[in-house]
Amino acid sequence: MLRRLNRMGRPRSLRHPLQEFKAITVDKETTCDSFLGNYEAQMRCKAKAAPLEAHLGYWLRFVSNHVSHAFSLKLAQRDVTVAEWVVLRQLYEKESLAPSELAEGIGMTRGAISKLADRLEAKALIEIGRDQMDRRYQSLALTKAARALVPQLAVLADENDAAFFAHLTPAERAKVETILKDIVRLHGLRAVPIT
Known part of the structure; x- marks a missing residue:
């Protein structure tokens, strides 16, 4: 069965074309959603900060x-x-x-x-x-x-x-x-x- 595509050739179920970029890896332990990812996942992701x-x-x-x-x-x-x-x-x-x-x-x-x-x-x-x-x-x-x-x-x-x-x-x-x-x-x- 074929899904309907929008003008950009993407499935209509996607809210925004950039949401294809699901995650970026910061280090081996932490995976962060992209800037368009969900808020909850971003809150779990902690950016690394060197100690003073x-x-x-x-x-x-x-x-x-x-x-x-x-x-x-x-x-x-x-x-x-x-x-x-x-x-x-x-x-x-x-x-x-x-x-x-x-x-x-x-x-x-x-x-x-x-x-x-x-x-x-x-x-x-x-x-x-x-x-x-x-x-x-x-x-x-x-x-x-x-x-x-x-x-x-x-x-x-x-x-x-x-x-x-x-x-x-x-x-x-x-x-x-x-x-x-x-x-x-x-x-x-x-x-x-x-x-």
Whole structure:
């Protein structure tokens, strides 16, 4: 007995021509109906998702969070934040620097630098110089107190690094550093980490 065919040459009993595609195999244990398959079968099908621990980014962030948090606690004892430390350290190498140059150098917005500069000025750690001829121009410079403080904070940074990485041999440390710098170079990463 012949079944009646629709214009597409398919049996009329089919609701949609694409329903011929019954199932796709995801792995040996799971078979999922196609996107037009029944809802119940799709709900039984679980897509595979790698665990967090399978991602290298997870481990980088895990270590980074702990290293940064420990350092921020050390800095907090000196009433300095990590972001303020980065600004102070960048200014330590210069007599003075325009906020725009500092912002570009550490990958922050000018607005963020302006807020940090105001906080550091309130703490008497930087001086904001203003040009008499051009009121728009500013320069940032460390105060004498800040010049004395930065080396002390650098010791805290060194101690924090040692607490987390002293177990690495010099060769292991160099390898990790080379790999991380290669990732920075490859992806053109510029912003200095401050959190």
